[in-house]
Amino acid sequence: MAEHHNGSGQGRLYVVGTGPGSLEHLTPAASAALHESDIIVGYRTYLDLIKEYLVGKEVVASEMMKEVDRCRKSLELASAGNTVALVSGGDPGIYAMAGLVFEMAKDAGSSCIIEVIPGIAAVNGCAARLGAPLMHDFAAISLSDLLTPWPVIEKRLIAAAAADFVVAIYNPKSKKRTEQIVRAARIFLDHRDPATPVGIVTAATRENEEITITTLEKLQDADIGMQSTVIIGNSQTYIWEGKMVTPRGYADKYELK
Amino acid sequence: MAEHHNGSGQGRLYVVGTGPGSLEHLTPAASAALHESDIIVGYRTYLDLIKEYLVGKEVVASEMMKEVDRCRKSLELASAGNTVALVSGGDPGIYAMAGLVFEMAKDAGSSCIIEVIPGIAAVNGCAARLGAPLMHDFAAISLSDLLTPWPVIEKRLIAAAAADFVVAIYNPKSKKRTEQIVRAARIFLDHRDPATPVGIVTAATRENEEITITTLEKLQDADIGMQSTVIIGNSQTYIWEGKMVTPRGYADKYELK
Numbered sequence: 001m002a003e004h005h006n007g008s009g010q011g012r013l014y015v016v017g018t019g020p021g022s023l024e025h026l027t028p029a030a031s032a033a034l035h036e037s038d039i040i041v042g043y044r045t046y047l048d049l050i051k052e053y054l055v056g057k058e059v060v061a062s063e064m065m066k067e068v069d070r071c072r073k074s075l076e077l078a079s080a081g082n083t084v085a086l087v088s089g090g091d092p093g094i095y096a097m098a099g100l101v102f103e104m105a106k107d108a109g110s111s112c113i114i115e116v117i118p119g120i121a122a123v124n125g126c127a128a129r130l131g132a133p134l135m136h137d138f139a140a141i142s143l144s145d146l147l148t149p150w151p152v153i154e155k156r157l158i159a160a161a162a163a164d165f166v167v168a169i170y171n172p173k174s175k176k177r178t179e180q181i182v183r184a185a186r187i188f189l190d191h192r193d194p195a196t197p198v199g200i201v202t203a204a205t206r207e208n209e210e211i212t213i214t215t216l217e218k219l220q221d222a223d224i225g226m227q228s229t230v231i232i233g234n235s236q237t238y239i240w241e242g243k244m245v246t247p248r249g250y251a252d253k254y255e256l257k
Numbered sequence: 258m259a260e261h262h263n264g265s266g267q268g269r270l271y272v273v274g275t276g277p278g279s280l281e282h283l284t285p286a287a288s289a290a291l292h293e294s295d296i297i298v299g300y301r302t303y304l305d306l307i308k309e310y311l312v313g314k315e316v317v318a319s320e321m322m323k324e325v326d327r328c329r330k331s332l333e334l335a336s337a338g339n340t341v342a343l344v345s346g347g348d349p350g351i352y353a354m355a356g357l358v359f360e361m362a363k364d365a366g367s368s369c370i371i372e373v374i375p376g377i378a379a380v381n382g383c384a385a386r387l388g389a390p391l392m393h394d395f396a397a398i399s400l401s402d403l404l405t406p407w408p409v410i411e412k413r414l415i416a417a418a419a420a421d422f423v424v425a426i427y428n429p430k431s432k433k434r435t436e437q438i439v440r441a442a443r444i445f446l447d448h449r450d451p452a453t454p455v456g457i458v459t460a461a462t463r464e465n466e467e468i469t470i471t472t473l474e475k476l477q478d479a480d481i482g483m484q485s486t487v488i489i490g491n492s493q494t495y496i497w498e499g500k501m502v503t504p505r506g507y508a509d510k511y512e513l514k
Contacts, residue, residue, distance in 0.1 A: 024286040027377065032281065093384040095505070099392030102502040114500075118377050118385035120284065124274075127350040128375035135356030136405070137413050139396040139422060147506025148393070156394050156420045163416035164409070165396060243371075245359040248352070249404025 011112040013078035015098045017091040017119020018050055021206035025120045026050070033117050034085050041074045042087030049206075050087065071100045078112035091121035095142055095170055123168045126201035126229040129211055131243030133199055133231045138166040143173070143180040150180075157184050161191040166237065166246055169230040181230070185219040188232055192216060197237050199244045202228040213239060268369040270335035272355045274348040274376020275307055278463035282377045283307070290374050291342050298331045299344030306463075307344065328357045335369035348378035352399055352427055380425045383458035383486040386468055388500030390456055390488045394422055400437040401428040407437075414441050418448040423494065423503055426487040438487070442476040445489055449473060454490040456501045457481060470496060 014033040019025035034040065034053040041060040060077075062070050074086040088097040098116045105114060127134045139160040145153060160167050167188075172181045188196070194217035202210040202225055214222050216232065224230065237246040271290040276282035291297065291310040298317040317334075319327050331343040345354040355373045362371060384391045396417040402410060417424050424445075429438045445453070451474035459467040459482055471479050473489065481487065494503040 019284070022286075024289065025284050025375070027276070027282050027284050029279075029281040091381050091385075093381060093389055094391050095393075098385075098389035099502055099505045102389050102497060102500055103504060106497045106502075116385040116389065118282065118381040120375050120377065121381060124348050124350060124375040124378060124381070128348075128355070128373040132350055132355035132359050132373065134351050134397075136352075137396065137398045137410075139394065139417070140391075141394045152421070153394075156422060159416040159420035159422075160396070163413045165413060165416075240359060240363045243359055245356055245363075247360060248356045 009081060011078035011081045012083045013074055013101065013112050013114045014083075014085045014117055015092045015101050015114065016085045016087050016117045017093070017096070017121070018046060018087055018089055019120040020090060020122060020125035020204040021049055023050065023052075025125065025205055027117070027119065030117050030119060033115075034087075037083045037085035039077050039082055039084045040087060041070055041077070041084060043070070043089075046087050046089045049089075067097065067100060068104070071097065071104050072108075075101065075105055075108060075110045075112065079110045088119070090125075091119040092116055093118055094121040094123065094140070122170065122204065122229045125204040126168070126199070126231060129201050129204055129209070130199035130213070130231060131240075131245050133166055133233060133237060133244045133246050134168070135246040135248040136166060136234060136236070138168060140168045140170060142170040143184060144171040144177070145180065153180075154183070154187070157187045161188045164234045166234045167232045169232065171226075172228055172230045173224045174226050181224060182220045185216060188216055192235060196235070197233040197239050197244050198222075199231045200224060200228055201231075204229070213242065213244060266338060268335035268338045269340045270331055270358065270369050270371045271340075271342045271374055272349045272358050272371065273342045273344050273374045274350070274353070274378070275303060275344055275346055276377040277347060277379060277382035277461040278306055280307065282382065282462055284374070284376065287374050287376060290372075291344075294340045294342035296334050296339055296341045297344060298327055298334070298341060300327070303344050303346045306346075324354065324357060325361070328354065328361050329365075332358065332362055332365060332367045332369065336367045345376070347382075348376040349373055350375055351378040351380065351397070379427065379461065379486045382461040383425070383456070383488060386458050386461055386466070387456035387470070387488060388497075388502050390423055390490060390494060390501045390503050391425070392503040392505040393491060393493070395425060396422040397425045397427060399427040400430070400441060401434070402437065410437075411440070411444070414444045418445045421491045423491045424489045426489065428483075429485055429487045430481045431483050438481060439477045442473060445473055449492060453492070454494050454496050454501050455479075456488045457485055458488075459485040461486070470499065470501060
């Protein structure tokens with residue numbers, strides 16, 4: 001790969017967040033990192049969303065569930081002196097590729113420079129589409145028990161429900177994994193009004209975007225998929241003209257007047 | 258204000274997130290909303306960061322703590338038929354202006370269209386600068402007790418600490434409010450190793466950016482200000498070559514290989 005060596009000798013790996021989908025949410029910093037890179041590595045679905053950035057680049061596309069391979073390849077290419085962009089949908093720093101890159105760089109003793117370029121995460125994008133659900137303390141919890149034992153996840157759901165956090169649920173459901181969201185809804189029903197607003201955004205900002213506003217008691221009947229993020233309101237959250245709004249305080253809201 | 262009426266008759270209010278500071282993190286969607294607006298409303302410090310967008314616009318700049326006035330003015334101008342951008346640093350959807358806009362629009366019966374344009378929030382920007390601390394479930398908690406009683410905040414700190422969430426602390430300290438971060442550190446010390454990594458980012462991505470990596474037991478001695486965000490690691494978080502890394506799972510990290 002000698003043809004990709006950059007001037008300085010030391011390679012560089014950008015871990016780039018491309019946002020929720022639409023290019024209008026891809027930051028200039030992410031754009032610059034993609035332009036500067038000789039090689040772009042990513043999951044095929046995310047690369048399809050940034051096609052215009054791939055022209056003239058070496059592209060290493062991979063299929064779902066090859067995260068470890070993508071990270072390893074990116075680190076190898078960057079350690080050989082290349083400038084590499086490893087693409088991540090959303091924000092690579094929130095439940096995404098940045099952590100695995102550092103974990104594997106540590107284990108492999110990689111010598112490249114690693115820089116994380118933040119992106120608009122699902123939590124930011126979905127909140128904006130729903131209205132203003134994250135105006136007060138919130139927790140993000142993934143329901144995927146692939147790498148985390150269910151009792152750890154359940155403990156967090158209970159803690160967040162009991163302490164009245166707004167909660168953004170990542171990985172609520174997949175084809176094989178359908179029970180967790182039902183259990184999560186039950187946990188919240190132990191602590192919150194059944195009428196508590198719940199927002200579901202699927203494929204935020206993409207052509208196939210779907211926005212659903214429902215309630216905690218109806219959550220288990222809602223259409224939820226792998227591209228969905230679910231936001232459960234706190235005790236103060238309400239719906240106004242189709243928007244989900246969490247007041248910013250528990251005291252008089254105009255106190256700062 | 259008849260000269261600002263737009264073609265469609267109905268006014269529009271964009272609540273625009275400008276990101277952590279550097280314009281390289283302001284999205285094209287935010288940029289387009291600013292360009293499209295006739296009037297730009299914001300806190301002076303944020304407007305100074307986006308000077309180039311203000312040329313040829315009517316600008317309504319205000320000082321700190323006039324949030325309610327800024328929202329009211331923006332809603333009035335948009336309801337009169339103007340296209341207005343209300344500017345918010347970070348992401349207007351995370352502890353910022355979006356909620357107050359909807360609250361006040363509801364109370365005033367405002368007729369304008371309201372659209373939230375998400376931005377790179379402090380939590381995204383600071384995580385990227387620190388490495389990869391948010392790879393697992395996390396909570397965002399504000400220590401400001403101006404609109405929220407301290408017992409509510411304390412309950413959430415305890416819940417998040419006990420359930421091993423990574424925690425991003427917003428509004429950790431101001432000139433007048435210095436005790437809360439000390440109390441928060443004490444709560445976490447009841448549940449986590451004193452050597453737990455803590456990252457502090459002040460003025461992320463701006464010229465005066467400062468990044469500190471410390472530990473839970475030394476947190477109260479750290480230099481923290483109004484522009485700081487504090488991220489406390491979970492039980493698995495470690496430091497590698499100056500980066501704060503939370504592993505993405507509790508099981509074998511290469512399981513997905």
